[in-house]
Amino acid sequence: MDVSSIQNPSFIKDLSNQELEELSSEIRKFLIETCSVTGGHIGANLGVVELTLSLHKHFNSPIDKIIWDVGHQTYIHKILTGRGHEFNSLRQYKGLCGFPKTKESEHDVWEAGHSSTSLSAAMGMAKARDILGKTNHVVPVIGDGALTGGMALEALNHIGHDKTNLTIILNDNEMSIAPNVGAMHNMFGRIRTNQNYNRFKFDAETFMSRLPGGDRLRDSADKIKDSLKYLVVDGIFFEELGIKYIGPVDGHNFKELDEAISASKQINKPVLIHVVTKKGKGYKPAEVDTVGTWHGLGPYKLETGEVIKGDAEGPAWSALMSDQVLNYAKQDKRVVAITPAMPVGSKLTKFQQALPEQFFDVGIAEQHAVTMAAGLATQGMKPYVAIYSTFMQRAYDQLLHDVDRQNLNVLFGVDRAGLVGADGETHQGVFDVGFLSQFPNFTIMMPKDGDEAIAMVKTAFETEHGPMAIRYPRGNAPMLNETKKNEVLEIGTWQYERMGQHLSIISYGPTVKIITDVADELLKEGINVNVINARFIKPMDFDMLHEIGKDTNPIITVEESMLTGGLGSQIATFIKDHDYQNVMRRIGINDEYIEHGDVDLLLEDIGISKANIKSLVKSLIR
Ligand SMILES: Cc1ncc(C[n+]2csc(CCOP(=O)(O)OP(=O)(O)O)c2C)c(N)n1
Numbered sequence: 057m058d059v060s061s062i063q064n065p066s067f068i069k070d071l072s073n074q075e076l077e078e079l080s081s082e083i084r085k086f087l088i089e090t091c092s093v094t095g096g097h098i099g100a101n102l103g104v105v106e107l108t109l110s111l112h113k114h115f116n117s118p119i120d121k122i123i124w125d126v127g128h129q130t131y132i133h134k135i136l137t138g139r140g141h142e143f144n145s146l147r148q149y150k151g152l153c154g155f156p157k158t159k160e161s162e163h164d165v166w167e168a169g170h171s172s173t174s175l176s177a178a179m180g181m182a183k184a185r186d187i188l189g190k191t192n193h194v195v196p197v198i199g200d201g202a203l204t205g206g207m208a209l210e211a212l213n214h215i216g217h218d219k220t221n222l223t224i225i226l227n228d229n230e231m232s233i234a235p236n237v238g239a240m241h242n243m244f245g246r247i248r249t250n251q252n253y254n255r256f257k258f259d260a261e262t263f264m265s266r267l268p269g270g271d272r273l274r275d276s277a278d279k280i281k282d283s284l285k286y287l288v289v290d291g292i293f294f295e296e297l298g299i300k301y302i303g304p305v306d307g308h309n310f311k312e313l314d315e316a317i318s319a320s321k322q323i324n325k326p327v328l329i330h331v332v333t334k335k336g337k338g339y340k341p342a343e344v345d346t347v348g349t350w351h352g353l354g355p356y357k358l359e360t361g362e363v364i365k366g367d368a369e370g371p372a373w374s375a376l377m378s379d380q381v382l383n384y385a386k387q388d389k390r391v392v393a394i395t396p397a398m399p400v401g402s403k404l405t406k407f408q409q410a411l412p413e414q415f416f417d418v419g420i421a422e423q424h425a426v427t428m429a430a431g432l433a434t435q436g437m438k439p440y441v442a443i444y445s446t447f448m449q450r451a452y453d454q455l456l457h458d459v460d461r462q463n464l465n466v467l468f469g470v471d472r473a474g475l476v477g478a479d480g481e482t483h484q485g486v487f488d489v490g491f492l493s494q495f496p497n498f499t500i501m502m503p504k505d506g507d508e509a510i511a512m513v514k515t516a517f518e519t520e521h522g523p524m525a526i527r528y529p530r531g532n533a534p535m536l537n538e539t540k541k542n543e544v545l546e547i548g549t550w551q552y553e554r555m556g557q558h559l560s561i562i563s564y565g566p567t568v569k570i571i572t573d574v575a576d577e578l579l580k581e582g583i584n585v586n587v588i589n590a591r592f593i594k595p596m597d598f599d600m601l602h603e604i605g606k607d608t609n610p611i612i613t614v615e616e617s618m619l620t621g622g623l624g625s626q627i628a629t630f631i632k633d634h635d636y637q638n639v640m641r642r643i644g645i646n647d648e649y650i651e652h653g654d655v656d657l658l659l660e661d662i663g664i665s666k667a668n669i670k671s672l673v674k675s676l677i678r
Pocket residue numbers: 100126128129169170171198199200201202203227229231232233335351396397398420422447450
C-alpha cells in the first residue's frame with residue numbers, strides 16, 4: 057500500500073490484525089525514509105505506530121477527540137488523516153508542521169509543542185461534551201515523560217475527583233528525551249515488572265465487564281483486586297486517585313490493544329490504559345539509542361543511521377555554555393546545574409557524568425526547576441538553570457515571584473534563544489526578552505560569539521548580581537576572538553563594533569555580525585554607521601544611549617525577538633522620555649507567531665537580512 061495516498065482513517069476499521077501489522081511495516085518504512093531526508097521526531101513516532109492505528113480503529117476521529125501530548129509523535133496520525141503526500145515538506149518552510157495544527161486538518165483537535173497539556177485540554181473537551189449533551193469519547197495520549205509535568209498532575213487530581221469519562225492513554229517507553237526520571241518513572245518500572253498481577257487484574261476486569269448483570273461480581277472482583285494490589289504492587293497511584301487503571305499493555309500488539317481499548321469503553325469513568333512501547337521500534341539505530349539522540353534529529357544516512365552533520369563551525373552553543381559552567385562547578389561545589397528534562401539538548405550529559413551530585417534532571421518541571429534554584433540560592437549555592445527560552449515561559453511566575461523578587465543569585469542559560477527553525481511556532485525563543493525585561497532585578501545578556509559567552513559566564517560567577525540570564529541560540533557558536541575570555545564584563549555596558557557618524561544600528565547576539573557585515577559593505581559606498589553590540593539587553597548602557605541621543609542621527613534596532621517589549625521598544629522609550637529627536641526604526645518580530653522553516657528564510661521574512669537593513673539605512677540618511 058502507498059501510505060502517502062491514504063485519505064482518511066475510516067478503512068482501518070475493517071482491517072484484520074494481520075493487515076494492520078502489514079500496514080505498520082509500510083508506515084515505518086515510509087517514516088524512516090522520509091525522515092532521513094527531512095529530519096524529525098522519528099524515535100517517538102516509530103514507537104506509536106500500532107497505538108495510533110488502534111486508536112483510529114476504535115475511535116471515530118474527529119468526533120472522538122484524540123489529543124496528543126507534546127504532539128511530536130503525530131506523524132502516523134497525519135498519514136492516516138490524509139497528509140502522507142506532504143511528508144517531503146515536513147518541518148520545512150511553508151511545509152507540513154511537525155506538530156498538530158488545526159488549520160492542517162479537522163483531526164488535529166488540539167495544538168501543542170509544549171508538554172503536559174493534554175489532560176487539561178481533554179478535561180475541558182469532556183466537560184464541554186457533558187454540558188452540551190454529546191456522547192463522544194475524549195482520548196488524551198500522554199507519554200511517561202510528559203506525565204512528569206506539573207500540569208498533567210494538576211489535571212489528574214481534578215479528573216480523578218470529578219470522575220469525568222475520559223480514556224487516558226499513557227504511552228510508557230521509559231524515555232523522556234533522555235531516559236525518564238523521577239519517582240513516577242520508578243513506579244511504572246515496578247508496575248511493568250509485576251506483569252502477572254496486572255495481567256490477572258486486566259483479565260478479571262475484562263471478564264467481569266462481559267458478564268451479564270455482573271455488577272455484584274464486579275464488586276467482588278474489585279475487592280479481590282484491591283487487596284491483591286497491596287500485596288503485589290506498592291500502591292496503584294491512579295486507582296487511588298479514582299482513575300481506573302488497565303495495563304500494562306504491549307503497545308506493539310494489536311490484540312492486547314484491542315482488548316484494553318474495548319474494555320475501557322465499557323467503563324463510564326476516567327480510565328487510564330498503560331501502554332508499554334519501544335521508542336524507535338523498527339529501526340535499529342533508533343531502537344538501541346539509550347541517550348535520546350533519536351528522539352528528534354536532522355537528516356541521517358538511511359542505511360547506517362549516521363547523522364549527517366552540517367558544515368557549521370565552532371562548538372555548539374549549549375556545549376560551550378555547559379562546559380564553562382562545569383569548569384566552575386569542578387572548583388566550587390556550590391555551583392550546581394539543573395535541567396528540566398533537557399540534558400541532551402542543553403548538552404549537560406558531560407556535567408552529569410562528571411559531577412552527578414551537583415546535577416539535577418528534574419523532569420519536565422520548569423516551574424519546579426526555577427523555584428528549586430531559588431531555594432538553593434538562599435543557601436549560598438550558585439545554581440545554573442539551563443532552560444530553553446520557549447520552556448522558560450512555563451515558569452514566568454517562579455522567575456518573578458521566587459527568583460527576581462528575592463533578588464537571588466541564579467544564573468539562567470537561556471538556550472534556543474531566537475528562532476529555532478524546524479520546530480516552529482511553539483518553540484521559537486522570542487518572548488523571553490520581553491518578559492524578563494519587566495523584572496526589576498534581572499540582568500539579561502546575549503553574546504555575539506563564543507568568546508563573549510565565556511566572558512559572560514565568568515561575569516555571572518564572579519559577581520554577585522542577582523538573577524542573570526545569558527541567552528544563546530540553537531546551533532554553533534562562532535569564535536571571533538574579539539572578546540577577552542578572562543574579562544569580567546562591566547554590567548550594563550555596550551560596545552561599539554564600528555564607529556561612524558551617519559546613523560546607529562544597535563543589536564545583540566549573533567545578529568551583531570550581520571550588522572557589522574552590513575556596515576562594512578555600506579562603508580564602501582561612503583556610508584559610515586555606528587554598530588553597537590548591546591551585549592547587556594538589561595540594564596541598557598544609558599551613557600551610550602545619551603551619547604547617541606545627543607548626536608540626533610537616526611537609530612535602527614535589530615533583534616530576533618518580539619518587538620513588543622524588546623530592546624528596540626525600550627530604546628525608543630528612553631529616547632522619547634529624554635526628549636531626544638532621533639528618528640527610530642525597529643526591526644524584529646511584529647505581533648505574530650513565526651512558523652517552522654529554515655531560520656535564514658524566516659529571518660528574511662521578518663526583515664533581518666543584509667539587503668533589507670541596507671536599504672533601510674539608505675532610506676533614513678538620504
Ligand atoms: C514544557 C516542555 N518542556 C520540555 C519539552 C521538551 N520535550 C519535548 S518531548 C519531551 C519528552 C517527552 O517524553 P514523553 O512524553 O515520554 O514522550 P516520548 O517522546 O517518550 O514519546 C521533552 C522533554 C516540551 N516539549 N515541553
